[in-house]
Amino acid sequence: MDKSTFYEDVLQVVAQIPPGKITTYGAIARYLGSGKSSRMVGYALHTCIGFPDKIPAHRVVNRNGLLTGKNNFADGEMENLLQKEGLEIENNQVKNFKTHFWDPNIDLVL
């Protein structure tokens, strides 16, 4: 689709995140060619809330592996989903975050 804006692309990428994996806002932003638009990534997900069936935003965390947006999800849903996918969460942070990290730049080809 032409006219795809940054946040539209973000949703597309997030929707392609494989289960059991997580990525960061910066990785997505970089994949789209704007490493400084990381804020828009989170904002895109914020607007995308309401249809999580297409946008597994729980698989997107900040650079520290911290569940920054967990407050925006249902209470404890984010951690629950991540744990369900085989990830380990502690103190609102993904353990072995680097191990389960998925970079769109690697799996996808721009």
Add this chain to the structure above:
DNA sequence: TACTTGACAAAAG
């Protein structure tokens, strides 16, 4: 219609 806020990141001090 204009200003402020916001799921972040990376660089500089």
Add this chain to the structure above:
DNA sequence: CCTTTTGCCAAGT
């Protein structure tokens, strides 16, 4: 090592 500043753009007030 930790704190502060800048970039980005859309949506809410």
